Amino acid sequence: xxxxxxxxxCCIVSIIFALPVAYGDSxxxxxxxxxxxxxxxxxxxxxxxGSHTGRIQLKSANPIIEDGKLIGGNFVVxxxxxxxxxxxxxxxxxKLTSHLKSEDFFNVANFPLTELKLTKVEPMANAKxxxxxYLLSGDLTIIGATNPISFPATVTIDKSKAHAxxxxxxxxxxxxx
Numbered sequence: 001x002x003x004x005x006x007x008x009x010c011c012i013v014s015i016i017f018a019l020p021v022a023y024g025d026s027x028x029x030x031x032x033x034x035x036x037x038x039x040x041x042x043x044x045x046x047x048x049x050g051s052h053t054g055r056i057q058l059k060s061a062n063p064i065i066e067d068g069k070l071i072g073g074n075f076v077v078x079x080x081x082x083x084x085x086x087x088x089x090x091x092x093x094x095k096l097t098s099h100l101k102s103e104d105f106f107n108v109a110n111f112p113l114t115e116l117k118l119t120k121v122e123p124m125a126n127a128k129x130x131x132x133x134y135l136l137s138g139d140l141t142i143i144g145a146t147n148p149i150s151f152p153a154t155v156t157i158d159k160s161k162a163h164a165x166x167x168x169x170x171x172x173x174x175x176x177x
Contacts, residue, residue: 032162034061057081070121070155077114079106105177111143142175
């Protein structure tokens with residue numbers, strides 16, 4: 001079957017960090033280590049006739065925390081780990097996954113990583129518990145092309161762990177996908 005994909009895709013990211021370590025010269029600045037087993041990045045790709053869902057693994061995530069607040073960070077996704085979760089037909093599932101990894105989409109052989117570098121982190125005033133409390137902006141690099149992106153995120157931080165959750169919509173045409 002041939003796939004004609006729409007302009008949008010959506011990722012829901014839930015990242016768990018643990019074991020803070022000192023960062024730079026400031027004792028008030030910390031970075032956390034990614035807990036990859038507890039973290040998830042799920043995707044939904046939309047097309048004219050429906051959508052597909054799946055997962056991708058985070059390779060690394062380095063949020064920078066100062067005085068208990070997120071101030072920056074860098075996140076790297078292993079594109080070779082992309083899998084489809086909704087297609088039960090093994091042959092069709094393998095065909096879609098292979099197509100997503102091919103030169104037609106993410107060109108994983110030449111661009112195995114996708115990276116988000118945060119450029120601006122803005123706490124949201126009067127954020128309610130459990131709702132987005134930061135507006136994150138950054139440079140998202142996919143298949144060697146970089147474009148700006150912004151999205152709300154819910155971030156919780158304590159002395160021993162941090163957790164971030166966000167729903168990010170990506171217009172794949174901005175990266176010529």
